[in-house]
Amino acid sequence: MNEPTSGMAKKSKIQLTTGDTAFYRFDAQLGFWGVPNLEREVTYDVRPNEPFYVRHNSDGNRDAEVILGPSEKTILCIGGSHTWGGGVQQDSRYSEVLAKRTGRRVLNLGHCSLGLDQVCLALLQKAAKYNPEIIIVEQYPWAVHRVMNTFVNGFVRSYFYFNSQEELKLQKVSRLAKYRWCRRLIGTYYAFRKEFQEFRSGIDLKNHYNPLTDPIFLYWKTRHYDRMYLLLDHILRVIRDYCNQHGIKLLFGLGAIQQQFGRKPLSGLLDYDLPRKRFTALLEKHRISYVDMTAAMLESHTPQAPVIFPDGHINTKGHGVFADILFSELQSRGWVTK
């Protein structure tokens, strides 16, 4: 366990719940990002009796302070709450395990509820500072829908859209959004617009949501998500081009979806692999390297020794499996040596 350091901004014990924003604050570029120099002991709703420690560095990342040598290269991991390490100690996360395996400096820029569009923007704006040789993007396949969700946990996000000439454009966060009441006003519109679009597609996430029949897995609702996959297509291209232009090796790591552990779909028209299939098709289209963790995660999972928490986040064992697969993949590509 990482021990608390002295002199940090805030120290308190909190109960972490879904959508918690205790670790986040308004960010003019990305909508939200981690609060710098924050440390707290946290209890997680699926493990109320096992607190874990969270400490953000001065960049707002759950990571050690980054001081690099002039030509020092890093491996940069970025993604959502799995990368951030929801429910696990910092040194149990796959990024830390990977650092031990490779002997390399591995940085973690994971943040809860981060969408691929925010990952893209974060890389464009922040990656150069960390001089990465390799970028690993952890993507939970179900979470690809976040590029459509412009109001998250009380924060308004930057988002991509297509203009009338079919060009990809960025809608930046309004400067007014730094004020909470403005965010709420803008967010109310965004949330209403999203809900209305879903209503028009026959989707009701508010009153009749069931994770086992999430519409993103339903073949007959695929049309509603076409625009989302189109956005992902273009966002992936931006990430790939950025990495190519800067000589950075890019690898996506796709996790196993919670619904796939021990459950069979209720219907042949329901496919828990649907977002993964469509996403990997886009990765292959852009010739982006990826590693799919599904088979290994499912094989390693037993009721006695699971690799995930009941809410789907990977636990310490899951992080170990994740790191092992990433390490094997990096080795097989010749990107790292033992």
Added chain:
Amino acid sequence: MKKELFIDLMRFAISQVTTWERLRYIVLSLVFFPLLARAMSADTMRGHSPTSSEAGDDIYPLF
């Protein structure tokens, strides 16, 4: 198209579970109608199937 949008918004409001929510959604529909009409109009104009490459240097100045 605006008429169709308005009817859909009213259907959306009426589909809510409680009377309070129905009222709230009717008010929100009226308040947000101009913004939604503009957004939907833009969506209709552009469609969702681009035929040419949009990525490239032209988008990078955005950042």
